[in-house]
Amino acid sequence: MTSSTPAVNPEVLRRRWTGERVWEAISDFWRRFRKNRAAVAGAVVVLAVVWAGVLAPWLAPHDPTEANFFNRFRPPAWMEGGTWEHPLGTDQLGRDILSRIIWGARASLAVGGVVIGFATVVGVAMGLVSGYYGGRLDAAIQRLVDILLSFPYLVLAIGLMGVMGPGFVNMVLALVYKEWVTPCRVVRGEVLAAKNQEYVEAARAVGASDAHIMWREILPNVLSAVVVVATLRVAWVILMEASLSFLGLGVQPPTPAWGSMVASGREYIFQAWWMATFPGLAILVTVLGINLLGEGLRDALDPRLRE
Amino acid sequence: MIEPVLEVRDLKTHFPTERGIVKAVDGVSFALFPGETLGVVGESGCGKSMTALSIMGLVPRPGKIVGGEIRLMGENLVGKPERELRRLRGNRMAMIFQDPLSTLNPVMRVGDQVVESIRIHYRDLVSGGNGTTRLPLSWRRSRREAWERAVALLEKVGIPAPAERMMAYPHELSGGMRQRVMIAIALSCNPAVLLADEPTTALDVTIQAQILDLMQRVQEEYGTSILLITHDFGVVSEFCHRVMVMYAGRAVEAAPLDELLTNPRHPYTQGLLDSIPRLGDRTHVVRPIEGTVPELHALPPGCPYCTRCPLADDYCRQVEPARFDVGPGHWVACHKAVPAGQPAGQPEEA
Numbered sequence: 001m002t003s004s005t006p007a008v009n010p011e012v013l014r015r016r017w018t019g020e021r022v023w024e025a026i027s028d029f030w031r032r033f034r035k036n037r038a039a040v041a042g043a044v045v046v047l048a049v050v051w052a053g054v055l056a057p058w059l060a061p062h063d064p065t066e067a068n069f070f071n072r073f074r075p076p077a078w079m080e081g082g083t084w085e086h087p088l089g090t091d092q093l094g095r096d097i098l099s100r101i102i103w104g105a106r107a108s109l110a111v112g113g114v115v116i117g118f119a120t121v122v123g124v125a126m127g128l129v130s131g132y133y134g135g136r137l138d139a140a141i142q143r144l145v146d147i148l149l150s151f152p153y154l155v156l157a158i159g160l161m162g163v164m165g166p167g168f169v170n171m172v173l174a175l176v177y178k179e180w181v182t183p184c185r186v187v188r189g190e191v192l193a194a195k196n197q198e199y200v201e202a203a204r205a206v207g208a209s210d211a212h213i214m215w216r217e218i219l220p221n222v223l224s225a226v227v228v229v230a231t232l233r234v235a236w237v238i239l240m241e242a243s244l245s246f247l248g249l250g251v252q253p254p255t256p257a258w259g260s261m262v263a264s265g266r267e268y269i270f271q272a273w274w275m276a277t278f279p280g281l282a283i284l285v286t287v288l289g290i291n292l293l294g295e296g297l298r299d300a301l302d303p304r305l306r307e
Numbered sequence: 308m309i310e311p312v313l314e315v316r317d318l319k320t321h322f323p324t325e326r327g328i329v330k331a332v333d334g335v336s337f338a339l340f341p342g343e344t345l346g347v348v349g350e351s352g353c354g355k356s357m358t359a360l361s362i363m364g365l366v367p368r369p370g371k372i373v374g375g376e377i378r379l380m381g382e383n384l385v386g387k388p389e390r391e392l393r394r395l396r397g398n399r400m401a402m403i404f405q406d407p408l409s410t411l412n413p414v415m416r417v418g419d420q421v422v423e424s425i426r427i428h429y430r431d432l433v434s435g436g437n438g439t440t441r442l443p444l445s446w447r448r449s450r451r452e453a454w455e456r457a458v459a460l461l462e463k464v465g466i467p468a469p470a471e472r473m474m475a476y477p478h479e480l481s482g483g484m485r486q487r488v489m490i491a492i493a494l495s496c497n498p499a500v501l502l503a504d505e506p507t508t509a510l511d512v513t514i515q516a517q518i519l520d521l522m523q524r525v526q527e528e529y530g531t532s533i534l535l536i537t538h539d540f541g542v543v544s545e546f547c548h549r550v551m552v553m554y555a556g557r558a559v560e561a562a563p564l565d566e567l568l569t570n571p572r573h574p575y576t577q578g579l580l581d582s583i584p585r586l587g588d589r590t591h592v593v594r595p596i597e598g599t600v601p602e603l604h605a606l607p608p609g610c611p612y613c614t615r616c617p618l619a620d621d622y623c624r625q626v627e628p629a630r631f632d633v634g635p636g637h638w639v640a641c642h643k644a645v646p647a648g649q650p651a652g653q654p655e656e657a
Binding site: 220 | 394396397404423424493
């Protein structure tokens with residue numbers, strides 16, 4: 001039958017094989033995404049935080065770990081006694097808070113990104129297999145998920161950190177240990193709904209294998225949910241990182257992290273409110289931005305919701 | 308003697324349920340010859356679709372083929388391992404479903420879906436169908452070729468501007484266009500047998516005619532054999548060479564089209580034909596068949612149709628009728644269709 005293939009318009013093939021199609025998809029996505037003002041605002045915040053984290057060495061006005069005992073507890077610039085040298089003031093060791101917040105974005109983003117990356121890969125694979133094959137395999141995986149879900153997140157993380165000791169790698173491990181259940185549950189649910197759709201049967205009728213059906217037919221249908229969940233969970237993981245650092249189990253001093261900044265600021269809250277407030281605001285704004293972005297992505301990514 | 312492409316013998320597909328065994332397909336036999344269209348007609352729930360799914364090896368759980376033979380080009384499919392069935396699906400036999408919107412993946416461009424179905428059997432395609440040779444081409448090249456082939460297929464099934472349509476998502480196409488895409492997917496590996504399960508039921512009448520016309524052209528061009536499942540005698544009379552009537556999981560009558568339409572022997576076939584309204588004939592009285600198909604797990608011991616048959620007597624209720632030849636290529640499973648004096652109930656070879 002290959003011989004009966006008529007000539008194909010070369011223009012069309014060229015379009016197919018250049019980046020134009022990708023560009024089309026991106027502009028298509030952007031057109032839908034920008035209608036959602038809140039999502040755009042969230043994206044701006046997230047981009048700003050990522051920017052700050054990546055460019056920290058050039059953006060930060062001071063070395064975040066440089067102590068200056070003649071400059072302790074300096075208030076923000078707009079208050080009496082503040083200087084533009086330290087726009088958000090200094091802490092109990094005279095370190096510049098703005099610089100520490102900018103550097104602290106690194107810790108939060110690194111933990112958030114790495115944890116969600118690993119957790120999503122593991123969770124999606126487990127969820128696909130669990131939902132698709134069902135039966136005993138499904139029961140086994142879901143009971144494991146139940147067990148992990150029955151532990152309070154922070155308590156489990158604290159326990160694991162207590163056993164493994166503080167540090168970046170251990171924190172990532174402790175968080176991934178439980179974090180994968182969320183994408184797993186979401187994907188499993190979506191797979192259960194998708195696997196009885198007729199297009200799955202139709203795929204089987206053209207001879208597709210189980211692996212093909214899982215990865216090529218079902219996964220694309222589940223992907224928008226995965227992206228949204230992953231985005232929203234980044235916010236959660238950043239909060240967890242802040243909590244662990246707050247408790248002294250996460251990023252270790254003198255490396256700046258928002259959570260540990262809030263923790264040390266807590267002791268001086270009546271003397272120097274800015275010490276805890278600004279890193280706290282950084283956490284708040286980042287988490288809010290990620291949430292707004294996640295919801296915007298959900299609306300823009302799903303081709304079924306298109307006009 | 309022409310060999311049939313597809314031969315089904317005494318096929319039994321049963322579903323164990325809490326209320327008993329549901330015999331969705333119970334002893335169906337038929338043959339499908341090259342280039343032929345066999346219509347399978349019957350009410351909802353009579354086992355038409357399940358027959359097709361059994362042939363494809365896609366019987367949903369907990370159903371199982373418990374008996375019989377399905378010979379596709381001489382190869383028995385019953386009991387074949389899934390891996391081998393997968394090689395045949397889409398390649399030697401393909402299926403078209405009723406609702407083209409739900410059978411296309413909503414988040415994949417239709418072009419990619421046609422390409423996928425080509426690529427699944429690409430190895431067989433380049434190696435001449437036996438699947439033994441290793442793929443000599445790189446992944447990218449095969450993908451590109453599949454893409455070109457997909458455009459050609461869409462053109463073949465009458466989709467205007469096929470190259471642009473490749474980029475469309477299913478919801479951006481009309482019902483008729485979607486069904487054309489499904490046909491293109493079914494044709495992607497030039498199957499010997501096409502199982503069409505109510506391919507036009509979800510479509511407008513005008514589109515129905517176009518789709519049937521398309522299938523007919525495809526059949527003429529490739530010599531594909533088509534098993535057309537429908538409940539619409541209009542579709543049957545336009546398109547089929549032979550017709551098999553099914554009732555409650557059994558084949559009750561089969562005949563060449565004209566013979567069946569003019570000389571139906573089974574009371575059920577007669578009932579089906581009488582229940583069709585005729586356009587422009589005000590004297591024709593539509594006579595619906597009373598009652599519904601009996602529950603498949605609680606069939607009467609005799610003829611399955613005896614609960615609704617106007618001719619049924621005690622003998623019908625006790626003894627299951629066997630096939631009986633009543634004309635060239637025309638057989639019927641009914642005690643009342645047998646001429647007087649002939650012994651009824653003798654099993655006949657199909």
